Structures are given as structure tokens and as C-alpha cells.
Amino acid sequence: MKLMREFFPFLLMLIVLLPTGYFLAGSIVYNDVASTNTDCWGNFDQNTPEQFAPLRNEVPLNESQNPENISSDIMTGLSQYWWSDYNSATIEVEGEGLFLSAWYLKQNESMPWVIFVHGIRGCKADAALLLPSGMLANAGFNVIVFDLRDHGESSIDDNRVSGGQDEWVDVITVFDWLIDEHDANPDEIGIYGNSMGAGTAAIAFTLDDRLQSIWLESGYSDMGAIVVEELEFQGYPTFLGGAGIFAGKIIAGQNLIEHFPIDAATEIGDRHMFVVHGNQDQRVRVHHGVQMCDEALENGDESKIACWFKDSIIRYDVGEGMESDAHQTIMLTDTDEYETRIVDFFTQSLM
Structure with a gap:
């Protein structure tokens, strides 16, 4: 005792x-x-739709010394993807007192729109959005890129990101704005998301069945897994x-x-989905894309679902020695094929 x-x-x-x-x-x-970064890694200082380049360490990738596995379209032909005559917009998130900053190109009333959603601590000035949007602009599509809440030039909510748990509302806000302000047909509005933007877009796709067509670039499917993997990536x-x-x-x-992005595949119905992911991606591992693809094929119409997984690593020297990257790089290593696939997908799914 x-x-x-x-x-x-x-x-x-x-x-x-x-x-x-x-x-x-x-x-x-x-x-x-969960901390955000409205600076967007120097993209706002250098990139607009009229002139942009993918940045590494705030240096244009096409100024790299000894580049490896980067297409000539990126190294010497970037200007073909620049889009001029763009407009700026401020879009209110109804009921939240938040405003989203956007750039858009409306070039043909009869053509579909595609909304582009950036990744964590990214912004509308990121070439990972401006490049594929330029590909679609060249094909006659109307395109819009915007800053999610707590990013870029949009309103600060709490200075934190939520992996799409709140940000999905921003995607629907832009979707509704296109309908209300530009008379867009809901069935002719596609969604493109990369990295966290893909997770965010997938959640929006799950929760609003008006969204008919989605392109998921290097995104995550499992929230529990990506939280653990993000800790590992940041050294925790x-x-x-x-x-x-x-x-x-x-x-x-x-x-x-x-909300789990994978539910977009479970609830896909007869809608359209394209999943693309590099096999060597360590930022968001390829198993997320494979899981999304498998689930979509199991639950959806196989004729409306496409998946593209391939080896893709770039190497470059922008002043700090040779470095490598494998996240969101297929558009940089296989630029021509990427352009063909994205134009074909949104043409078939929206027109």
C-alpha cells in the first residue's frame, strides 16, 4: 500500500x-x-500569362545549365504557350467574406472553359498551371487560373492550408462565377488540378455532380496517407x-x-476523369494516382477514364549544382504528348 x-x-x-x-x-x-506561403516561390515576380517559365530556386528552368530530360519545347519554345489579352477578376466566396484573385482568357463564347487549380503554397502564376492552360488556349479553349484562399493574391482566411477540406469551395465558387458572369454551360466546364490542387479538385468533383470532366495531375487520393507522407517529406x-x-x-x-479525394473515383458515375502521375514522384507518390485510376475504372465508364503513368525525372543546374525533380514533370519531359492528351481529353469530354 x-x-x-x-x-x-x-x-x-x-x-x-x-x-x-x-x-x-x-x-x-x-x-x-499547414502553414501557407503567399509569395508563391517567386512566381509572382516573374510570371504572368503573357510571359512565364517553370521556376526552380526562383530561376527559370530554361536558363538551366546541363539540362537533362527537359523537352525542347520548354528549353527553347516556351513562348508558344504564352497567352496574351487575358483579364483579371476578383471573385467573392459567398457567405465567407473571402475573395479569389483570377486571370482568365475568354476567346470564344461557343468553346468550353477549363478551371485550373494550383497546389500547396502555389498560385495562379505557377507555370505548372500556366503551361497546360496555354496548351488549351492554343486549341481555342477558354481558361481561368486563380489563387485559392490563403494563397497568392486571394483573401487570407487563417493562413493555413487544409489539403482541400475548405479549398474545394473555392473551385465551386469559380465554377458558379463562370455560369453567372460568362453564361458558361455547366456541362462544358472542365477542371484541372495539380498536386494539392488535384486533391482539392477531386473533393469538389465528389461533392458537386455538376462537374463532368476532371484532369488530376500528380494528386493524392488518401488523406490519411498524404498527411503521414507529408510529415516524412518535411522531416517529422x-x-x-x-x-x-x-x-x-x-x-x-x-x-x-x-473529405477524401478518392471518393471522386468511387462516385464518378458516367463522368470523365484523366489521371496522370510520374512513377518516380516523391512529393506525392505514384500509389495515389494508381489508386485513383483503379477505383475510377472499377466504378465508372471505362471509355471515359484515362490514366497515364510513366518514368519522368528532370535534372538541371540553376546555380546550385545539379538537382533533380520528379513531381509534375511529365509536362516538362513529354511536352508534345502532354499537349495532345490534354487537348484530346477536354475536347472529347466537353464538346
Whole structure:
């Protein structure tokens, strides 16, 4: 009995401290991983639809020394994808007091629109959006790129990203704006998302069945898995994934695993989907794309679903020695084929 009395205070201290430590560790993880960056890695300083280039370390990739596996279209022919005569717009997110900043090109009333959704800490000035939008603009499509909330020139909500849990509303806001302000036909509006933008677009596709056509570039399908993988990517112990999710609920009232992008494939019905992912991608691993593709083929109309997985790694030197990248790089390594596939997909699914 005496031993129990002596041990009890230590036991009580552990009971109190362990959950507190768990929460504090989760808070550090959540605040770091969910933090935003409105600077957009220097893209706003250098890129507009009229003139842009993919950047690495804020240096145009086409100025790289000793480039490897980067197409000539990127190294010497980028200007063919620039789109001039664009307009700017500010779009209100109804009921939230937020405003989204957009650039758009409306060139033909009778042509479909495609909405482009950027990735985490990205923006509308990222060439990963401007390049494929330029491909479609060259084919006569109307295109719009915009900044999600807490990104770029759009309103700051809480200075955090939610992996699409909140941002999907922004996609639908732009979709509705095209219908209300530009008389767009809902059946002729496609969605393109890359990385977190693909996850965000997939959630929107799940929750609003008016969306008929979606292109998912290097996106994630499983929220639980991507949270753990993001921790690993940023150098945190992966066992803190649950702590980070818990802290998000307490700190910001944010449930990071409320909506899963994979549901876009489960609920696809007779709609159109294209999944593209590089096999060596370490930022968002290819198993996410494979899972999305397999689920879509199982639940949808195979004639309306296409998947493209291939080896794709670029190497470059922009002043810091040779570096490599494998995330969202198929458009840089296989530019001509990428252009053919994206134009064909949206032509067949929207026209």
C-alpha cells in the first residue's frame, strides 16, 4: 500500500503530461505543415500569362545549365504557350467574406472553359498551371487560373492550408462565377488540378455532380496517407500524423480527413476523369494516382477514364549544382504528348 501511495503521484503526472506532450507535438507539426506561403516561390515576380517559365530556386528552368530530360519545347519554345489579352477578376466566396484573385482568357463564347487549380503554397502564376492552360488556349479553349484562399493574391482566411477540406469551395465558387458572369454551360466546364490542387479538385468533383470532366495531375487520393507522407517529406516522425490531425481539430476546428479525394473515383458515375502521375514522384507518390485510376475504372465508364503513368525525372543546374525533380514533370519531359492528351481529353469530354 505504501508503495502504491509513493508511485501514485508519478502515475498521475504521466497521465497529465503524456496527452499534453502529444498535443504540443501535434501543434508544432500542424502549424508547420499547414502553414501557407503567399509569395508563391517567386512566381509572382516573374510570371504572368503573357510571359512565364517553370521556376526552380526562383530561376527559370530554361536558363538551366546541363539540362537533362527537359523537352525542347520548354528549353527553347516556351513562348508558344504564352497567352496574351487575358483579364483579371476578383471573385467573392459567398457567405465567407473571402475573395479569389483570377486571370482568365475568354476567346470564344461557343468553346468550353477549363478551371485550373494550383497546389500547396502555389498560385495562379505557377507555370505548372500556366503551361497546360496555354496548351488549351492554343486549341481555342477558354481558361481561368486563380489563387485559392490563403494563397497568392486571394483573401487570407487563417493562413493555413487544409489539403482541400475548405479549398474545394473555392473551385465551386469559380465554377458558379463562370455560369453567372460568362453564361458558361455547366456541362462544358472542365477542371484541372495539380498536386494539392488535384486533391482539392477531386473533393469538389465528389461533392458537386455538376462537374463532368476532371484532369488530376500528380494528386493524392488518401488523406490519411498524404498527411503521414507529408510529415516524412518535411522531416517529422511519421507517428505524429495522428497528433497533427488532432491538433488541427483543436487549434483551427479543421478536420483534415473529413473529405477524401478518392471518393471522386468511387462516385464518378458516367463522368470523365484523366489521371496522370510520374512513377518516380516523391512529393506525392505514384500509389495515389494508381489508386485513383483503379477505383475510377472499377466504378465508372471505362471509355471515359484515362490514366497515364510513366518514368519522368528532370535534372538541371540553376546555380546550385545539379538537382533533380520528379513531381509534375511529365509536362516538362513529354511536352508534345502532354499537349495532345490534354487537348484530346477536354475536347472529347466537353464538346
